[in-house]
Amino acid sequence: MAGHPITVDYKGRIAIITLNQPEKLNSLNQEQFYLLGELLREVATHEEVVITLLIGTGRFFSSGADMSDLSRSDIVFHHHSSSLNLTPKNETPINWADICKNAIPSTYTRPMFFNGHLQTIRILLDNPELPIYYKRWMFQQSNKLFEGEFAVDFAIRSLQDSEGQSPPEITTMFTKKEFENIGSLDSKPMLVVLHGMNGGSGEAYLRRSLMPFINGGEEWEACVVNSRGCAGSQLGNGILYNARSTWDLRQVVEWLQQKFPNRPLFALGFSMGANMLVHYLAEEGQKCPIRAAAICSNPWNLEVLSHHLQSSFFMREVYSRGLTASLKKFLNTHEQKIMTNPDVDKNEVARIQYLHEFDRAIQKPMWKYPTETVYYREASSVNPLLSVRIPIFALNSEDDPLSPQMGLPIEEAKANPYVVLVVTSFGGHLGWFQQDGSRWFIQATGQRTNYPQYFPNETF
Known part of the structure; x- marks a missing residue:
């Protein structure tokens, strides 16, 4: 034998x-x-x-x-029994779930990063030099209910000097003349990206994810919608973002449609940005101008996450306190603007130590929620997933400490033919480090570079 x-x-x-x-x-x-x-x-x-x-x-x-x-990670696909059929131009229909399955590579993780905590903490050491650069423009929100300004960074293939302020070193500002002439009639696919909580366009995971799109040739363009006050930008007033903020993204998408009328739009969201993206897609429903979307490490059920972060000394002191330390720096940077809100109690803000205390002191009064728990329920994206009407690929890991397995929308994914939820056994939160130090989720989302062929205008 x-x-x-x-x-x-x-x-x-x-x-x-x-x-x-x-x-x-x-x-x-x-x-x-x-x-x-x-x-x-x-x-x-x-x-x-x-x-x-x-x-x-x-x-x-x-x-x-x-x-x-x-080190081999199991990969489980959750989707409707009759997943959406797409019809590429001049080709036979193909199933959305099959497209995702064919695009997903086998996954491995380093034995030394054998659990979600190590995978997640490893992110702090990931600081690659990548040829991803940006040109920035500060948008003014046109909706008076959410007035304020926010930064949008457009990916460019080489860093050039530009007049004006330069926030992160990888970013320069558009001149007024440059921005006035930014429009184009080309038909390149355009990727709209949302970052995680308190992050921005400079995050390593985000810039890595742009590499297959921007450095793979001239076929794609991309922009990052930075949450207010993030990525070195300043708050224009005291109105912050929250876990279900969709108004700034909506304005950018509408603006892109006007400036680039021939470009098919796609979206990519990470962590809290993924949560926001699902809300936006659900609100737009059948009329959504985004052709398809991919989301990574969405926390989904924020009430479950809050309980999880308070469930043990380790989760409370390492994750909840660690995340809050970053948010407190954000508060210190923008304190003058934030404290103009009369409903925000300065003494309560000073006592913030954990994430639920931040949401109680800031998000609850700012958005008029009776409790932070009500905010979590309203801002969770599990139920909105049922209303999404474009193809969406969602990637999560069972060992993600910031997206607990019990909060994953497995049944909701099975109930919506537009959704494919992929769950790996390893990966942590935005980790998925492999044997050679590369990130597996980049391969999974980078496969979307060939998606435009599946989404001609008449697909939906």
């Missing part, structure tokens, strides 16, 4: 079980350990056998467990 990883031979009253993978030093993965047990049970049925030998081919008997197998 040459070629089999484990074989058994009977010679009279002796059974010989041979480990036959010398190139792997006869290490065994989970399936092979099970096979070994099956063979031992088979030998036990042979009453004539009195001696069982377990041997290995090659220079080692066995090096033990195959650690590479321990």
Whole structure:
């Protein structure tokens, strides 16, 4: 039985079980350990056998467990039994779930980053030098209910000097003349990106995700909608963003349609930005101008997340306090504007230590919620997912400490034919680090570079 990883031979009253993978030093993965047990049970049925030998081919008997197998992540697809059929131009219809399955690569993670906490903390050390640069324009919100300004960064392929303020070093400002002439009649697909909580266009995970689109050629354009006061921008007034803010994104999408009428629009959201994006897609419904969207590490159920962050000393002191430390820096930077809101209590703000305390002191009064729990329920994107009417690909990990498995919208994904929810067993929050240090989710979302072929105007 040459070629089999484990074989058994009977010679009279002796059974010989041979480990036959010398190139792997006869290490065994989970399936092979099970096979070994099956063979031992088979030998036990042979009453004539009195001696069982377990041997290995090659220079080692066995090096033990195959650690590479321990790094393999399971991938589970959750979708409607009759997933949406798309019709590429001049081609036969293809199922949305099949498109996603064909695009997803097999996933591995480093054994040393074997759980979601290590994967998530590893992000703090990820600071690559990437040729992703931006030109920025400050937009003024036209909706008087949410007046204020916010920064939109347009990805460019080389950094050029520009007049005016330069927030992060990878970003320069458009001159007024440059921005007035930004419009185009080209038909390049355009990617609209939303970052995670208190992040911005300079985040490593976001810039990595843009690499396949921007540095893969001239086929795509992209812009990042920065939340108010983020990415080195200043608050124009005391109106912040929250977990379901859609008004700034909506204005940008409408503006893009006017300036680039021939460009098909796609969207990519991360973490809290993914939560906002789902709300926007649900609010737009059938008339949504976005052709398709991908979202990564959406926290989905914010009430579940809040309970999870308070469930243990570790979660409370490492994650809740850690996230809040960043938000407190944000508050200190924009304190003068934020404190113009008469409903925000300065003394309560000074006592903030944990994330739920931030939401109680800031988001609750700013948006007139009776409690922070009501805010969490209103801002969660589980139920809105049912109202999305464009193809959406969602990626989460079971071991994500900031998107608990119990909060994932598995049944909602199965109820909406436009949705494919992909859940991996490893990955953490926006981690998915692989053996070579690369990020697997970049491969998964980067495959969307060939999506325009599936979304001609008549698709929907």
